[in-house]
Amino acid sequence: MSLDLFSAFVIGLLGSGHCIVMCGGISTMLTTAISNNLAQKKYVIVLGYHLGRIGSYSVIGALVAFTSSMAAKNIGIPIAFLKTIAGIFLILLGLYLGQWLMWLSRIERLGKGLWRHISPITKRFIPIKNLKSAVCLGALWGWLPCGLVYSTLTWALASADALNGALIMLFFGLGTLPALFTVSLGTLNVKALLSHSLFRQLAAILLLTYGIYTILIAY
Template sequence: MLSIDYLSAFIIGLLGSGHCIGMCGGITTMLTSAISPQQKGSDKFKLVSAYHVGRIFTYSLIGAIVGFSSSIAIKSIGVPLGFLRLFAAVFLILLGLYLGQWLMWLSKVEKIGKFLWRYLSPLSKRFIPINNAKQALALGAIWGWLPCGLVYSTLTWSLASGNALSGALIMTSFGLGTLPALLSISLGSFGIKSLLTNIKFKKIMALMIILYGIYSLMFAYQQLF
């Protein structure tokens, strides 16, 4: 089931990229413009790539922490793994409703991360202008903490994985799924943006996520009962 989780997390990142563009598109453009003008085209690509490596590293780190926490809960408290999968499936349905703009409950969940983000975001000023890959990696790692309902929903899968490694790999897969859209924006290719931000396309993608959430819910229910 976990191998399916990795693939599904990647697809969710891919399908949710329209939200990523709306949420992070401005940040992506800002970070790209922060690269020193002296950098050549090939060097700029390396620095942009470093942003995303840093961002995905943060997702993986948070996934590992969440997965490790759930393993402790399962072993120490006896929380059933099926219950955690049920919880993750419900969040997946809420994510689809959120992306389709039919029910915006996840926007309230995003507020949880805003407290930490207030303290982390000012750190980015220390790394601008960007002259090397270390600075770009650091900025990307900070960017990964940006409050996002899409990220939080996928983190519930890390929670349901029951261990740190699987939790990290799920979030890595998700981060890789978001990469094509955000990387294309970073490099100034806006063709994919018009598709992913198209209202009809976004709603179709949201429906697909909801359907998969219902399937996951049924699977988790069978595990419990």
């Protein structure tokens, strides 16, 4: 389990470049949405909506893992099979981050239907007037369709335990935190590094390798 948590954290860290491309604009927009009277508390507010986002990841991870645990118990789906699915998605994620095969973009479209219903609610919390509204806005943002999130959710699925699934997504979210937090505060040099093609391709190769390793270990 500790290896799964560490792996989830590393996946979030390596996938940060993708996070910046997909969500960097949102991060900047959320920062500019902070009310003027909260400018001195900007760091706390920014951290608040990122923690809200990570909280949503944990909830989704728990729901997915609970579903897979019921399937494993009632239908008899072997855990090795679920681990294999997780490995395959890691490979797809590596190909996606390296921009060599974009199949995960098709999976991202599956979440757009739900996001169409959630996105209008975000307007209720803009401009951000207090820490509570920042956390709520981040929690809604956590449901934004993302291939990186969906790939990591297969790890939660393979855990077949609600608590473990929540922890896996928690550590994944913490892995994405350094990049998105700094981008939210306007640190452009971090954005340039993580968005660089060399970093992205190195991360892609590491994820590809780990995906293959996961499949081998499953059997």
